[in-house]
Amino acid sequence: MHERTLLIVDDERKMAVVLETAFEQAGYQVTIASSGEDALAKFRENPVPLVLTDLKMPDISGIDVLEAVKKLSPDTEIILMTAYATAQTAVEAMKKGAYDYVLKPFSLEELKLKAERVFEKRALQMQNRSLEAELKSKFSIKNMIGSSGAMQQVYKMIEKVAPSDATVLILGESGTGKELAARAIHNLSARSEQPFIAVNCAAFPENLLESEIFGYEKGAFTGADRRKLGHFELAGEGTIFLDEIGEISPTIQVKLLRVLQNKQYTRLGGTEMIPLKARVMTATNRVLEDSIKDGTFREDLYYRINVFPITLPPLRRRAEDIPELVEHFLQKMRPGGRIDPVALERLRRYGWPGNVRELENVIERALIMAGGDTINSEDLPTHVQGQAATPTDLFDIPEEGINLEEVEKKLIFTAIEKADGNKSRAAKLLGITRRKLYSMMERLGGE
Numbered sequence: 001m002h003e004r005t006l007l008i009v010d011d012e013r014k015m016a017v018v019l020e021t022a023f024e025q026a027g028y029q030v031t032i033a034s035s036g037e038d039a040l041a042k043f044r045e046n047p048v049p050l051v052l053t054d055l056k057m058p059d060i061s062g063i064d065v066l067e068a069v070k071k072l073s074p075d076t077e078i079i080l081m082t083a084y085a086t087a088q089t090a091v092e093a094m095k096k097g098a099y100d101y102v103l104k105p106f107s108l109e110e111l112k113l114k115a116e117r118v119f120e121k122r123a124l125q126m127q128n129r130s131l132e133a134e135l136k137s138k139f140s141i142k143n144m145i146g147s148s149g150a151m152q153q154v155y156k157m158i159e160k161v162a163p164s165d166a167t168v169l170i171l172g173e174s175g176t177g178k179e180l181a182a183r184a185i186h187n188l189s190a191r192s193e194q195p196f197i198a199v200n201c202a203a204f205p206e207n208l209l210e211s212e213i214f215g216y217e218k219g220a221f222t223g224a225d226r227r228k229l230g231h232f233e234l235a236g237e238g239t240i241f242l243d244e245i246g247e248i249s250p251t252i253q254v255k256l257l258r259v260l261q262n263k264q265y266t267r268l269g270g271t272e273m274i275p276l277k278a279r280v281m282t283a284t285n286r287v288l289e290d291s292i293k294d295g296t297f298r299e300d301l302y303y304r305i306n307v308f309p310i311t312l313p314p315l316r317r318r319a320e321d322i323p324e325l326v327e328h329f330l331q332k333m334r335p336g337g338r339i340d341p342v343a344l345e346r347l348r349r350y351g352w353p354g355n356v357r358e359l360e361n362v363i364e365r366a367l368i369m370a371g372g373d374t375i376n377s378e379d380l381p382t383h384v385q386g387q388a389a390t391p392t393d394l395f396d397i398p399e400e401g402i403n404l405e406e407v408e409k410k411l412i413f414t415a416i417e418k419a420d421g422n423k424s425r426a427a428k429l430l431g432i433t434r435r436k437l438y439s440m441m442e443r444l445g446g447e
Helices: 013-025 035-043 064-071 089-097 110-138 149-161 178-188 206-214 250-262 289-291 299-305 315-333 341-349 356-368 404-418 425-429 434-443
Strands: 005-009 029-033 050-054 077-082 100-103 166-170 197-199 240-244 278-284 310-313
Touching: 005 013, 005 035, 005 425, 013 029, 029 035, 029 197, 035 050, 035 064, 035 077, 050 064, 050 110, 064 077, 064 089, 077 110, 100 110, 149 178, 149 310, 149 315, 178 197, 178 240, 178 278, 197 206, 206 250, 289 299, 299 404, 315 341, 341 356, 404 425, 404 434, 425 434
Parallel strands: 005 029, 005 050, 050 077, 077 100, 166 278, 166 310, 197 240, 240 278
Antiparallel strands: none
């Protein structure tokens, strides 16, 4: 459909031409039809976002046009024009999906204003759909980076649990991507068109967390001057994700347990029982079994939320994913960016206590330090650089052994290439003298 295209339907030719001229001058692309049948034939051939139709016509009425167009294209808006409008016909038209109506005689400015509002609404809807598609893409399982065996197992579990309504507990250290996994489950589920509400339970004090997730009635406490809907209610039939569930107080634990058991809850200060329609997912970086032993987490609540646990591996246990993650962050932050092999190896050898989140921050900082498109070792933070890499750090010796001369040749070739052919700099990279480099090259048959 053309962005600003409309169809004008009126059996009075003079009126149709007047409207056509006015809307064309306002920048619209206009088609006119002299009857309801003509209008539907033209609409089938070329659907448009807006139809302006007369109500009273000899063959097919404006209401008939409205019903037929809505069946063909539910997103198309219809404005009715009539000299015979009554409250009853207006109500009937609106019930059947009319956007609005105008009474003849009407001003052209009034009609153009109503048409403009239709296209403003349409532009906003398209923008929202684009944002929703972008968010779905961002949080889909395809955008969880890593092809290691550990991550493949995570993907399989996400795909298995997503179609169900099972309560999911996502376990993992801080920075491993627990919310990303929760969103992937939501987006692969039948609830994907419904809201996803994430709550960081560690970010709120007890009294505030309670009002945030359950909501409150006017007058429930000092300052509650209006009703506030909680996150359970805002999630509707979508998903509510309670992150850092291990941090909630014993009081909230009891209330949450009741919600999960009874599938209903009340707002603070209220008596109305509100049914829980949302799917509940939780996450924590704590070992909840230990919290149960020391009395800080209820065992019965643990069994309620631990229906389907998924554990995200720390980055240090899937170091083989680091090159893929680095490439992803590089292309996101600076398309065409690259990293020096020695710098990449330093990243592989680092322990990553902050996991993927820390890696992303390190790459962002390193690009700033580099000032260009290539990250070198010296651009990395000091604590990540660690000690200088040695040959044994750079590769493993396979069981079948290696050809030492070939390894030496490769190291010399790599050093010379990195030094742009400068032998003195290449020797320095290898930690030997220029004379020693020439001697090795002669022995190995190099140039």
